[in-house]
Amino acid sequence: MLLPTKRLSKDDKMSVYRNKFLKIDLSRKEATDEPLEPDVVRDFLGGRGFGIEYLYKHLPPQIEPLGPGNILLFLPGILAGTIAPGFSRWIVATKSPLTGAYIRSVCGGKFGAALKNGGYDFMAVHGRADKPTYLYLSKDGVQFFDADSLWGLDTAATQDNIRDKYGKTSTHIACIGPAGERLVKFAAIIHEKRAAARGGVGAVMGSKNLKAIAIDASGGSPPELHNREVFFKLVKEHNEILKTHERRKKMTAYGTTFITPKMHELGIFPVKNFQEGRLPGVENIGPEAFQKLKTGDYGCYACTTRCGNVFKVAEGTYAGAESEGPEYETIFSFGGEIANTDAGAIIAADALCDRLGLDTISMGVAAGFVMELYEKGILGSGALDGLKPVWGDHGTLFQLIEKVAKREGIGNILAEGTKKAGQLIGNGAEYYAMTAKGLELPGYEPRAAKAHGLGYAVSNIGGSHMYGYARQEISGFMTPREVDRLADDGKGDITGWNQIKKAVEETGILCNFADTNVTQQFICDLYVSATGRRDLAEAKNIDTFGERIVCLERCFNIREGFCRKDDTLPERMFKEPLKNAGPSTGEVIRKMDSLLDEYYDFMGYDKDGIPSSKKLGELGLADVASDMERFRK
Amino acid sequence: MRINLKFIVVTGAQEAFGATEFSFELAGSNVGDLVREIMEKYGTPSKRVFLTKGHYEPSLQIILNGRKYVPPERMDEFPLQAGDTIIFAHLVEGG
Numbered sequence: 198m199l200l201p202t203k204r205l206s207k208d209d210k211m212s213v214y215r216n217k218f219l220k221i222d223l224s225r226k227e228a229t230d231e232p233l234e235p236d237v238v239r240d241f242l243g244g245r246g247f248g249i250e251y252l253y254k255h256l257p258p259q260i261e262p263l264g265p266g267n268i269l270l271f272l273p274g275i276l277a278g279t280i281a282p283g284f285s286r287w288i289v290a291t292k293s294p295l296t297g298a299y300i301r302s303v304c305g306g307k308f309g310a311a312l313k314n315g316g317y318d319f320m321a322v323h324g325r326a327d328k329p330t331y332l333y334l335s336k337d338g339v340q341f342f343d344a345d346s347l348w349g350l351d352t353a354a355t356q357d358n359i360r361d362k363y364g365k366t367s368t369h370i371a372c373i374g375p376a377g378e379r380l381v382k383f384a385a386i387i388h389e390k391r392a393a394a395r396g397g398v399g400a401v402m403g404s405k406n407l408k409a410i411a412i413d414a415s416g417g418s419p420p421e422l423h424n425r426e427v428f429f430k431l432v433k434e435h436n437e438i439l440k441t442h443e444r445r446k447k448m449t450a451y452g453t454t455f456i457t458p459k460m461h462e463l464g465i466f467p468v469k470n471f472q473e474g475r476l477p478g479v480e481n482i483g484p485e486a487f488q489k490l491k492t493g494d495y496g497c498y499a500c501t502t503r504c505g506n507v508f509k510v511a512e513g514t515y516a517g518a519e520s521e522g523p524e525y526e527t528i529f530s531f532g533g534e535i536a537n538t539d540a541g542a543i544i545a546a547d548a549l550c551d552r553l554g555l556d557t558i559s560m561g562v563a564a565g566f567v568m569e570l571y572e573k574g575i576l577g578s579g580a581l582d583g584l585k586p587v588w589g590d591h592g593t594l595f596q597l598i599e600k601v602a603k604r605e606g607i608g609n610i611l612a613e614g615t616k617k618a619g620q621l622i623g624n625g626a627e628y629y630a631m632t633a634k635g636l637e638l639p640g641y642e643p644r645a646a647k648a649h650g651l652g653y654a655v656s657n658i659g660g661s662h663m664y665g666y667a668r669q670e671i672s673g674f675m676t677p678r679e680v681d682r683l684a685d686d687g688k689g690d691i692t693g694w695n696q697i698k699k700a701v702e703e704t705g706i707l708c709n710f711a712d713t714n715v716t717q718q719f720i721c722d723l724y725v726s727a728t729g730r731r732d733l734a735e736a737k738n739i740d741t742f743g744e745r746i747v748c749l750e751r752c753f754n755i756r757e758g759f760c761r762k763d764d765t766l767p768e769r770m771f772k773e774p775l776k777n778a779g780p781s782t783g784e785v786i787r788k789m790d791s792l793l794d795e796y797y798d799f800m801g802y803d804k805d806g807i808p809s810s811k812k813l814g815e816l817g818l819a820d821v822a823s824d825m826e827r828f829r830k
Numbered sequence: 831m832r833i834n835l836k837f838i839v840v841t842g843a844q845e846a847f848g849a850t851e852f853s854f855e856l857a858g859s860n861v862g863d864l865v866r867e868i869m870e871k872y873g874t875p876s877k878r879v880f881l882t883k884g885h886y887e888p889s890l891q892i893i894l895n896g897r898k899y900v901p902p903e904r905m906d907e908f909p910l911q912a913g914d915t916i917i918f919a920h921l922v923e924g925g
Contacts, residue, residue: 442889443841443882443887443889443890443920444889444920444921447839447841447920447922451839453922453924453925455838455839455920455922456922456923456924456925458838458839458919459838459839459917459919459922462836462838462896462917462919463893463896463897464896484839485839524924524925525924525925526925529925639925640925641925662925663924663925666923666924668923671923672891672921672922672923673891673893673899673921675899675901679899681897681898682897683897709923709924710924779896780895780896780897781896
């Protein structure tokens with residue numbers, strides 16, 4: 198069925214923006230072009246900003262995340278579809294079925310650029326289809342197709358089937374696998390071999406009976422630039438620097454695999470479900486080990502860093518397994534987290550999760566959780582469908598992955614997420630669930646990098662390393678100031694600062710792997726030449742947009758019932774000094790309350806973590822202030 | 831005094847030093863002395879590790895005892911003690 202989109206009624210255009218979004222109502226099989234209001238563009242810039250503005254406005258509190266009332270957003274950034282390298286990532290935003298909070302999950306590839314070049318600043322998916330459906334967007338409009346023949350296929354087969362029908366090179370697809378269909382609460386949305394993985398965005402897509410979205414980019418065009426000459430000059434100069442930059446060269450050669458030995462050396466690499474910081478044989482999953490298996494590389498849209506390393510297992514149990522990646526996080530989750538040092542197993546597990554449509558971080562942490570419960574005698578083989586999951590047993594890992602995706606036996610419990618699984622298992626199991634707000638922790642030990650750890654606790658999406666990456670602690674950045682990663686306090690301002698900067702970057706949407714030599718002023722210069730907006734000219738002014746985004750995301754969560762008690766870490770981080778972690782050995786989170794106070798103070802939130810009326814007013818969110826009043830004690 | 835050195839995925843280190851982890855007898859007293867003495871002892875191959883266009887490679891980070899990042903432009907300000915460990919590693923982040 199071909200449904201031409203309706204025409205816009207408003208025409209207040211601004212360069213680089215499309216000034217409209219695509220609204221999909223799956224329940225009614227309707228697709229409409231909707232105007233993007235100028236004040237939204239003015240106040241929220243793009244990408245993640247448009248996402249939270251839309252969700253706060255259109256998603257009533259207490260909506261069931263897997264019900265038809267939830268909204269699923271696909272958001273390219275301001276510069277998607279342009280030649281700016283590293284700026285064509287895209288975001289999925291929704292209410293998370295894993296955490297009950299706001300979630301945004303970021304992905305690379307070409308889908309975001311295709312959506313922008315197809316004429317939209319973002320896409321909002323409402324409702325629920327009455328049967329499995331996929332969408333096809335082209336210059337002719339939006340078509341809704343029956344997806345019965347795709348339902349049950351993995352993400353590779355799904356994309357192959359759709360590309361076979363529409364063409365291999367110009368069709369860009371985001372889809373779910375069996376895990377999303379079965380509403381696994383950490384199911385991912387997969388595009389090519391890349392994932393918008395976190396927080397169960399794939400389950401939301403599955404709950405809407407939406408198997409895939411395919412975009413034919415052949416009829417699209419890049420967004421119009423305000424000052425093409427300046428924009429191109431900026432990009433050209435930047436690319437010249439990247440050509441010889443050591444960090445860029447390392448990223449191209451190794452991807453993120455070369456993070457592992459440094460984090461291990463510093464005692465930041467979590468081992469055995471965050472019990473330790475040293476993994477004997479870690480060199481077997483280090484960058485040199487993966488280099489031996491490298492068969493190619495991959496670059497996202499317009500990216501000159503091309504950090505996507507393609508690996509193929511040459512021999513052994515997993516011979517023939519091939520994956521783009523694994524990235525550092527997956528090396529952590531299927532390596533250190535479960536004490537596995539078989540690189541082939543990590544590649545094969547990464548590939549399997551991509552095909553099934555699972556978040557590798559959450560899956561690995563769930564597996565480490567099970568291994569620790571087995572070690573501690575909380576779960577026996579009988580409760581584990583006969584499995585005997587001991588540390589390092591990657592064979593069991595594969596069985597757990599399959600069971601989760603199929604929701605079989607113990608997999609059906611783990612499919613609810615590690616936090617909920619801990620509650621369901623009981624007998625103290627919840628203590629071993631390494632999550633923040635229910636989102637499984639990534640591969641940086643909070644006790645060994647405490648601003649980063651505070652970031653997990655106060656993040657509005659839960660335990661994410663990318664919501665406010667503490668570059669000062671992980672990477673030695675000296676701005677806005679030097680930070681001792683092991684110091685117990687003095688971190689709140691750093692965590693807030695990082696969150697704000699990240700939110701600014703995610704209006705772009707800038708990739709963390711491709712941001713070599715990118716300064717905030719460079720971002721401003723690109724934005725000004727692309728949009729013509731003079732209010733974006735100075736780096737110090739643009740922080741307000743990031744602060745507004747983070748603040749409104751927090752207000753979204755407060756409306757859902759989140760408060761100070763939810764801004765926390767697993768009990769282990771407060772009670773157990775970190776073991777066997779080199780320079781980080783013995784570290785523990787000692788001053789959580791004062792860290793929270795520091796952060797709230799810096800952000801202009803009250804003692805319960807609710808943005809003050811004054812702060813909301815300063816950020817132009819006065820209308821939100823009245824919503825917040827009823828939550829103040 | 832003996833200083834422990836570790837080069838983590840640093841291009842050319844294995845070739846220049848024959849190993850990526852070794853100890854070094856330092857005559858001087860600070861991180862700047864250390865880098866200069868290493869280049870003096872190991873010659874041109876080691877200069878390729880540390881220098882770009884005659885200046886210290888800015889993305890090659892220096893970490894003292896696994897905790898303190900030493901800004902390259904201030905390496906002379908950081909004194910060393912016998913048994914200290916210096917890690918050289920490139921900027922990495924994300925995941």
